[in-house]
Amino acid sequence: MFNRTLKESFQAALAGIIHCLRTQRNMRIHFIATLLVIVLAAKLGVSKTEGLLLLLTIAMVWVCEIFNTALEIAIDMYTSTFHPLARIAKNVAAGAVLVAAMAAVIMGIAIFYPKLKVLLF
Numbered sequence: 569m570f571n572r573t574l575k576e577s578f579q580a581a582l583a584g585i586i587h588c589l590r591t592q593r594n595m596r597i598h599f600i601a602t603l604l605v606i607v608l609a610a611k612l613g614v615s616k617t618e619g620l621l622l623l624l625t626i627a628m629v630w631v632c633e634i635f636n637t638a639l640e641i642a643i644d645m646y647t648s649t650f651h652p653l654a655r656i657a658k659n660v661a662a663g664a665v666l667v668a669a670m671a672a673v674i675m676g677i678a679i680f681y682p683k684l685k686v687l688l689f
């Protein structure tokens with residue numbers, strides 16, 4: 569509606585991601601974790617399949633956090649006072665992030681632990 573060109577749509581989407589990074593502590597944690605995974609993958613070496621699985625897992629966490637942030641903003645726009653449904657909606661969205669983050673941790677351990685074990689012992 570407001571974005572007239574593809575470039576403007578892309579810029580708006582990028583602004584959304586930057587907003588999440590600026591305002592959400594959890595998003596910054598995901599960002600640092602992503603950097604760590606990239607460094608580990610480069611140092612230890614990963615297969616194409618492992619690299620793609622890591623990419624998919626990282627994207628899943630980012631997507632959940634971005635949607636969680638969008639939902640929080642929409643709820644805050646709707647009500648600034650305590651509402652039991654607002655609490656449930658925010659908790660449910662936070663639950664999605666938790667599920668994705670737990671899957672990412674399991675994926676990271678499954679891929680990196682055997683490589684670290686070989687390197688250390």
Ligand SMILES: Nc1ncnc2c1ncn2[C@@H]1O[C@H](COP(=O)(O)OP(=O)(O)OP(=O)(O)O)[C@@H](O)[C@H]1O
Binds near residue numbers: 640648650651662
């Ligand atoms: N309007 C509201 N009414 C009732 N409970 C709320 C409301 N807003 C927030 N909460 C509760 O406070 C928690 C934190 O909400 P907040 O909007 O501060 O998100 P946040 O600290 O950014 O959370 P997250 O860790 O998911 O990023 C929510 O999970 C919810 O349980």
